[in-house]
Amino acid sequence: GAGVSQSPSNKVTEKGKDVELRCDPISGHTALYWYRQSLGQGLEFLIYFQGNSAPDKSGLPSDRFSAERTGGSVSTLTIQRTQQEDSAVYLCASSLVGRRSTDTQYFGPGTRLTVL
């Protein structure tokens, strides 16, 4: 079956613009994660969705970042008023069961965001 897909694969935007990044998880996976990978840095957790539970937003770096997951499937990460420091690869992952500590996560190819 299809893996996790993300779109767009690359996004170049101007400082101050809003961007939306999309993630399609593997069908049937209840958990969805967003991460950010900046150049030379490790992966950074952003937000976690599990089924119909309230998302864990503790990793979002500022109130310019938000995410939603519609119908327990597709997720959109929105960055408002983008800044140059937002430039990074944004990765989405999904897992079947939703045990955060032990689940195998399946990662998408990422969206490379460049803010000019």
Place this chain on the structure above:
Amino acid sequence: KNEVEQSPQNLTAQEGEFITINCSYSVGISALHWLQQHPGGGIVSLFMLSSGKKKHGRLIATINIQEKHSSLHITASHPRDSAVYICAVYSNTGNQFYFGTGTSLTVIP
């Protein structure tokens, strides 16, 4: 201060060599994961460990909970093993993942 430290940062090996990548962490954990990130960017989960040792093909992962240390070993390395290997721990106090910055491995034919 990084909760997860990996060593070495970069590693070059000749094909066939035995490779060890180390991961040390400073938080209490309930699980540790090893991930592989290929040059194209795709990330694949290799292992999840909460104790002991796991083996998959030429890859072996070990963890010592008391010493807060894990190792990833690759036997009979091959150029296709060239990738960035990332250690990630799930903190049982913070209820979140912490990631190392990765070890970039290049295996030369």
